[in-house]
Amino acid sequence: MPTGQPQHIAPETLPEVVTRYLDAHRVRDTPGALAAFHPDATVTDDGRTYRGAAAIESWLTRAAGEYTYTSELTAALKADQDHYVATHHLEGDFPGGVVDLHYRFALRDGRIETLVIDS
Structure with missing residues (x-):
């Protein structure tokens, strides 16, 4: 994420x-979710x-x-034209049962170049 x-x-x-x-990830549409990424994209999770x-x-x-959960988009940030953060509140049968996750996106040419998911 850029400074600023x-x-x-x-x-x-x-x-x-x-x-x-x-939207695709929420309904577990793997082909739809994958189509949003550049072929050489990276995802960092856990x-x-x-x-x-x-x-x-x-x-x-x-x-x-892996788990059953509900997810609600609760906030969004824009750092610049290519860097965004979407915060989701999850509740489910995963360890701890409740978490707020930050999905940090870097875009390139209208597709996702990197996604970093952290709490």
Whole structure:
């Protein structure tokens, strides 16, 4: 994420590619979620980094079936034209049962180049 002060934005004003990914991921549509990424994209989640379409597809498939949970988009930030953060509140049967996750997106050419998920 670039330095500088990110601005709070309405979640519905996130870029279309971010919204498309989040919507597809929420309903466990792996092909739809994967289509939002560059072929050489990276995802970092739970301390692991996944590089390229095949690794991201495997991560999406595993993440979709690992736990049952609800997810609510609660906040959004814009750092610049290519860097956004979407905060989700999750509740479910995962360890701890409740968490707020920050999805940190870097975009390139209208697609997701990097996604870092942290709490």
